[in-house]
Amino acid sequence: MPTPQADAGKWMLTLTVMLGTMLNAIDTSIVNVAVPYMRGNLGASVEEISWVVTGYILSNVIVMPLIAMISTRFGRRRYYLFSVAAFTATSLLCALATTLPMLVAARVLQGIAGGSLAPLSQSIIRERFAPHEQGTAMGIFGLGVVIGPALGPTLGGWLVDRFSWPWIFYVNLPLGLLNVAMVLRYLHDPPYLKRERVSLDLPGVALLVLGLGSLQLMLEEGERNDWFSFRFITGLLFIAFTALALFAWRELTTPSPAVDLTLLGDAQFTSGVLISGMLGMGLFASTFLLPIFLQQLMGYPAFDAGVVMVPRSLAMGLTMPLAGRLYNRVGPRFLVSGGLLLSAASFLLMTRLSLDVGYRELFLVQAVQGMGFGMTFVSVSTATLASVPRPRMMAASGLYNVFRQVFGSIGIAWAANLLVRGQAQHRVRLADGLLPYSERVAHWLEQSAASLGARYGSLAAKVKALHLLDNLVQRQASMLAFNRVYLVFGVMLLAALPLVLLMGQGGRVEKPEGNGMVLE
Numbered sequence: 001m002p003t004p005q006a007d008a009g010k011w012m013l014t015l016t017v018m019l020g021t022m023l024n025a026i027d028t029s030i031v032n033v034a035v036p037y038m039r040g041n042l043g044a045s046v047e048e049i050s051w052v053v054t055g056y057i058l059s060n061v062i063v064m065p066l067i068a069m070i071s072t073r074f075g076r077r078r079y080y081l082f083s084v085a086a087f088t089a090t091s092l093l094c095a096l097a098t099t100l101p102m103l104v105a106a107r108v109l110q111g112i113a114g115g116s117l118a119p120l121s122q123s124i125i126r127e128r129f130a131p132h133e134q135g136t137a138m139g140i141f142g143l144g145v146v147i148g149p150a151l152g153p154t155l156g157g158w159l160v161d162r163f164s165w166p167w168i169f170y171v172n173l174p175l176g177l178l179n180v181a182m183v184l185r186y187l188h189d190p191p192y193l194k195r196e197r198v199s200l201d202l203p204g205v206a207l208l209v210l211g212l213g214s215l216q217l218m219l220e221e222g223e224r225n226d227w228f229s230f231r232f233i234t235g236l237l238f239i240a241f242t243a244l245a246l247f248a249w250r251e252l253t254t255p256s257p258a259v260d261l262t263l264l265g266d267a268q269f270t271s272g273v274l275i276s277g278m279l280g281m282g283l284f285a286s287t288f289l290l291p292i293f294l295q296q297l298m299g300y301p302a303f304d305a306g307v308v309m310v311p312r313s314l315a316m317g318l319t320m321p322l323a324g325r326l327y328n329r330v331g332p333r334f335l336v337s338g339g340l341l342l343s344a345a346s347f348l349l350m351t352r353l354s355l356d357v358g359y360r361e362l363f364l365v366q367a368v369q370g371m372g373f374g375m376t377f378v379s380v381s382t383a384t385l386a387s388v389p390r391p392r393m394m395a396a397s398g399l400y401n402v403f404r405q406v407f408g409s410i411g412i413a414w415a416a417n418l419l420v421r422g423q424a425q426h427r428v429r430l431a432d433g434l435l436p437y438s439e440r441v442a443h444w445l446e447q448s449a450a451s452l453g454a455r456y457g458s459l460a461a462k463v464k465a466l467h468l469l470d471n472l473v474q475r476q477a478s479m480l481a482f483n484r485v486y487l488v489f490g491v492m493l494l495a496a497l498p499l500v501l502l503m504g505q506g507g508r509v510e511k512p513e514g515n516g517m518v519l520e
Contacts (some may be wrong), residue, residue, distance in 0.1 A: 010128050016182040017121035020084050023175055024114035027091075028057065029152030029287060031107075034165040041165065042100045051104045057409065058216050059111030062209050064402035065259040067116045068395035076394070080120050081183050086113035088176025095169035119397040124187070126385050126393050157305075204250045204257060211243030215406065219413040260395040263388065269396065271502035272384025273403045275336065278496045279376050280404040281411030282343055282489050286369065288412045289419070293482050297355060297475060311363045315370025316377075323378040332383035336500050339376030340493050342368055347490030351483045355475060383503050415485050422481030423474075430473050430480075 031038075031053055039049040071079050090110035097103035159167040218236035251257040264270050287309075294305040323335055346369035353361070381400070388396040 012182070013128055013186045014125060016179065016186045017080075017117075017124050019175065019179045019182065020080070020087075020117045021121045023084075023087060023172055023179065024060075024117045026152045026155065027110065027114060027172070028060070030156035030168050031056070032152070032291075033156040034160050034168050037160055037165045038103070042098075042103065044100045049100070051100075052107055054217070055104045055108040056111040056114075057405070058213055059108045060115035061216050061402055061405050061409075062212050063112050063115035064119055064405065065208060065212075065398045066205065067119050067398045068260065068392075070116070071120070071394050076120065076124075077183070077187050079116065080124075080187060081180065083113050083116045083120070084176060084179045084183055087117070088173060088180065091169045091172035091176065095166035119394065119401045122381065122385070122397040122401070123393040126388075126397070127390050157301075204247060204254065204259065207243050207247035207250060208259065211240050211247050212402075212406070214240035214243065216409055219409045259399070260392060261399075263392065263396050263399055266387055267502045268387050269384055269400075271499045272380050273400055275340075275376070275496050275499050275503075276380050276384065276400060277403045277407030278492060279340075279343070279373065279380065280408035281414070282347065282493055283373055283411075284408035285411040285415035285485075285489055286347075289415055289482065289485060292419075293353075297478055297482075298357075308359070308362050309366060312366040312370035312373075315367045316374040319371045319374030320378050323375045324382075327379055327382055332379045332503050333500050335375050335379035336383070336503065337497060339372045339374070339379065340497055340500070342372030343376060344372075344490045344493040346372055347486045347493065350486040351490070353479070353483065353486075355479055411489075415489070418485045418488060419478075419481050422484050423478050426477035426480040427473060430477055 035049055035052065038044070038052060042049070067079070074082075087110060090106050090113055093106035094103060094110060097106055155171070156168050159171060214236045218233055218240060247259075248261060251259050251261045264273070290309060291305045294300040294308055300308070323339075327335060346365050349365045349368065353365075384400060385393065385396055
């Protein structure tokens with residue numbers, strides 16, 4: 001029978017790895033609200049300052065698939081401790097940066113340190129808990145993974161408004177030091193994990209860095225450069241496709257691969273990876289779109305826009321532990337299906353938003369979305385790794401997380417492209433739609449110019465009235481474009497439902513009694 005001390009230790013271990021994961025997750029989004037302030041302080045252009053975000057995500061994605069190889073060589077506890085300490089130290093470097101190159105370099109180092117935290121944490125929890133406890137443990141751990149990006153803009157907005165942009169990095173220091181102390185106290189390598197001086201697959205690592213780096217850079221820079229009409233973006237796509245194809249061939253044929261791609265031969269693992277990827281697309285796209293809608297169309301300040309997203313975080317926080325406890329009773333199929341349906345429903349509800357939307361409607365749809373994401377994340381992450389043997393857990397966790405991150409970046413790029421193209425298309429249609437009502441439009445312009453005449457003068461008032469009409473058409477076109485993007489992502493999540501059938505009933509277990517064995 002497990003002792004109370006052992007039970008307390010494993011739950012403290014869960015809090016330990018959740019804190020490290022949350023630090024990395026928050027830093028993927030907290031910087032976004034501070035970018036305008038960084039740009040003014042550092043004298044950078046929009047394209048230049050974007051590398052503060054791009055550099056972090058690039059290095060995050062590249063390091064994730066390599067954690068199994070690094071952990072095997074240096075030890076998992078040692079690697080995790082180094083990652084947390086390095087993340088804390090590079091956060092200080094980010095805060096102290098006085099030039100853009102210094103800040104970008106510090107962010108790249110911070111991303112390398114933080115990219116390993118989520119995969120390592122996930123594998124630690126899977127190995128430490130008995131099967132009947134893993135759903136609950138993943139529910140608690142998931143709070144750090146999913147709530148972190150959602151809370152980032154709110155916390156960042158408050159810190160920037162109250163202090164200055166370096167404080168979004170200073171806030172990591174006490175939490176990072178606390179996490180280091182917790183790692184030293186609660187994290188230990190299990191006996192079956194042995195350090196080995198494995199040969200480094202340098203060609204595989206090089207191809208992975210080149211392929212993922214080019215793909216991520218293409219997704220980050222594509223919208224700003226009009227996608228494939230720009231040779232640089234086309235070249236990045238070619239390099240990414242070629243390098244990743246050669247990487248896959250290399251890893252499947254070499255005796256000591258850097259990344260274990262044979263894990264994708266497991267249908268349950270692969271279906272879970274794809275569902276998690278689609279969920280990541282929806283989560284990242286929603287986190288990207290809603291602040292733009294609230295700030296640009298509704299005129300909300302950055303902090304208020306972040307507050308509107310709080311109901312989603314609260315709903316996730318309430319749903320995840322509950323979903324973890326239900327996992328053993330109903331199995332993954334029911335929870336994943338229900339979560340996907342709720343998530344899809346939230347996007348479809350957002351297609352009904354208008355420029356007159358109020359807090360109540362926004363809070364409701366965000367709460368529904370939070371419940372859907374919370375249900376799906378816990379059950380998918382638990383079921384996906386259920387069939388993976390413990391010695392391969394770190395490799396599986398790395399693949400799982402890198403797919404979620406890359407799919408999330410694809411979701412942002414796709415959403416941005418749909419939004420920009422939709423705004424242009426709806427603007428043309430709305431302008432054409434005004435032609436049959438030219439007399440009414442002319443009358444509206446005359447009335448508007450007359451009301452503005454006393455303030456601007458006759459000629460200036462007519463120009464101002466035209467600007468008002470143009471702004472009205474543009475805002476309505478943007479609203480319609482947002483609605484269409486939400487519709488596309490809602491349908492995408494519904495399209496993920498058939499993948500649930502490939503997950504089987506993996507992970508559904510009965511809680512053991514006495515000294516009975518735990519059966520999966």
